[in-house]
Amino acid sequence: MDTASANELLQEAARRAIVYVQSVRDRPVTASAQALQRLDELKHSLPRTGLEAGEVLRRLDEIGSPATIATAGGRYFGLVIGGALPATIAANWLATAWDQNACFRWTSPIVATLEDVSLRWLGDLFGLSGGVGGAFVTGASMANLAALASARHALLSRLDWDVEARGLYGAPELRVIVSEEVHITVLKALSLLGLGRERVIRVPTDRQGRMRIDGLPALDDRTIVCIQAGNVNTGSFDPATEICRLAKDAGAWVHADGAFGLWALASPDFAALTKDFAEPDSWATDGHKWLNVPYDSGIVLVRRAANLRAAMSASAAYLAEGVAGNREPSHYTPESSRRARGVEIWAALLNLGRDGVAALVERTCRHARAFAQGLEAHGFEILNDVVLNQVLVSFGSPETTRAVIGHLQAEGICWCGGTVWQGRTAMRISVSNWATTEADVQLSIEAIVRIAGSIAAGICT
Ligand SMILES: *Cc1c(COP(=O)(O)O)cnc(C)c1O
Numbered sequence: 001m002d003t004a005s006a007n008e009l010l011q012e013a014a015r016r017a018i019v020y021v022q023s024v025r026d027r028p029v030t031a032s033a034q035a036l037q038r039l040d041e042l043k044h045s046l047p048r049t050g051l052e053a054g055e056v057l058r059r060l061d062e063i064g065s066p067a068t069i070a071t072a073g074g075r076y077f078g079l080v081i082g083g084a085l086p087a088t089i090a091a092n093w094l095a096t097a098w099d100q101n102a103c104f105r106w107t108s109p110i111v112a113t114l115e116d117v118s119l120r121w122l123g124d125l126f127g128l129s130g131g132v133g134g135a136f137v138t139g140a141s142m143a144n145l146a147a148l149a150s151a152r153h154a155l156l157s158r159l160d161w162d163v164e165a166r167g168l169y170g171a172p173e174l175r176v177i178v179s180e181e182v183h184i185t186v187l188k189a190l191s192l193l194g195l196g197r198e199r200v201i202r203v204p205t206d207r208q209g210r211m212r213i214d215g216l217p218a219l220d221d222r223t224i225v226c227i228q229a230g231n232v233n234t235g236s237f238d239p240a241t242e243i244c245r246l247a248k249d250a251g252a253w254v255h256a257d258g259a260f261g262l263w264a265l266a267s268p269d270f271a272a273l274t275k276d277f278a279e280p281d282s283w284a285t286d287g288h289k290w291l292n293v294p295y296d297s298g299i300v301l302v303r304r305a306a307n308l309r310a311a312m313s314a315s316a317a318y319l320a321e322g323v324a325g326n327r328e329p330s331h332y333t334p335e336s337s338r339r340a341r342g343v344e345i346w347a348a349l350l351n352l353g354r355d356g357v358a359a360l361v362e363r364t365c366r367h368a369r370a371f372a373q374g375l376e377a378h379g380f381e382i383l384n385d386v387v388l389n390q391v392l393v394s395f396g397s398p399e400t401t402r403a404v405i406g407h408l409q410a411e412g413i414c415w416c417g418g419t420v421w422q423g424r425t426a427m428r429i430s431v432s433n434w435a436t437t438e439a440d441v442q443l444s445i446e447a448i449v450r451i452a453g454s455i456a457a458g459i460c461t
């Protein structure tokens with residue numbers, strides 16, 4: 001492709017992307033049946049000769065864009081899904097053009113530098129005392145894995161066992177304590193690490209899903225305790241103060257899964273909720289949820305960087321640091337070649353600043369409270385204490401609640417998912433997107449109330 005054609009193609013891609021970004025807030029959240037039908041047009045065999053690049057782009061946009069779910073708009077409240085701040089889309093575009101391999105400092109000095117800077121800023125933002133290590137991975141799943149690998153390394157090396165070299169065959173046994181409300185990705189990480197998904201000790205939780213301290217077994221220096229900052233249903237936080245104090249006395253490792261909740265550490269409004277979440281030995285969080293950077297983006301943080309490095313290094317020889325004292329990114333990640341996802345984290349943090357991150361968290365939580373108040377005012381039951389950005393609503397019987405969710409999703413004004421919370425079927429509303437406005441919340445409440453009313457009146461089932 002010559003330079004002029006490449007220029008034209010990239011301009012056209014930017015133009016189409018901008019049209020998408022501008023229209024995503026106003027279109028239905030779900031893809032229409034017609035849009036899904038058109039996906040069949042993509043299911044042909046691989047052509048013998050390739051298509052012109054402009055035609056590839058045109059097809060992608062014309063068939064692809066309508067078949068997306070508008071998670072980037074302001075009225076998608078399923079799972080815990082953020083949007084993408086314009087500053088991060090822009091940074092992503094430029095970084096994609098750079099096409100850097102973030103593996104080493106010498107393959108990309110700029111990306112290694114932005115990772116260093118972002119890690120320092122994150123440590124600062126979360127109030128973690130100096131020298132935390134970290135890495136930029138695909139999501140909290142991989143961050144949980146990297147953090148728990150660090151824990152496994154630290155506890156076993158203290159027992160003179162080199163787990164990276166010798167594996168778990170014949171190793172001293174470790175104990176892993178989780179809560180009944182542990183996220184499945186923590187269990188998956190444990191299964192990948194040979195620590196066993198089912199071999200964990202599960203601590204019971206209270207009505208908000210918080211670990212009950214009176215159910216916590218005695219800790220020792222062969223124990224990893226997994227706590228949670230932000231329950232996916234209720235938004236609640238485990239009692240970090242007591243757990244971290246007991247763990248410190250016993251020499252146990254505390255890992256905090258804070259995929260979205262960790263960002264609440266940025267706002268003084270949530271100081272009571274987040275108290276002592278700076279105390280654990282490791283943390284997992286996501287950039288692509290509450291920080292609102294594009295997929296995929298997770299962050300692992302480990303208090304003593306050496307533990308992450310020892311767990312993630314490919315081999316002692318492979319490893320020699322490039323330039324003395326400089327962090328070599330690949331020594332801290334499960335992957336080798338990687339895209340430059342630190343760039344978007346850096347862009348988000350620089351664009352928002354400390355106050356902007358706090359404001360984003362505070363605003364979305366205010367929207368969550370507005371949902372709870374608005375729906376409660378119409379006589380619907382809120383099942384959780386709305387301490388963060390998650391709201392659970394019941395519309396009566398499980399069948400009725402499921403019917404409301406089904407109609408709401410099909411209509412497409414907004415999108416909320418379903419869950420079962422402590423035996424009760426509920427609609428779950430997660431407000432995590434920077435783009436959500438008060439008008440979006442009001443429009444969504446109206447749609448929910450109208451649909452619930454129709455179902456109650458027997459107009460639809
Ligand atoms: C979303 C989430 C995860 C998994 O994160 P991914 O980014 O999907 O890998 C883990 N823990 C909690 C609490 C979550 O909300």
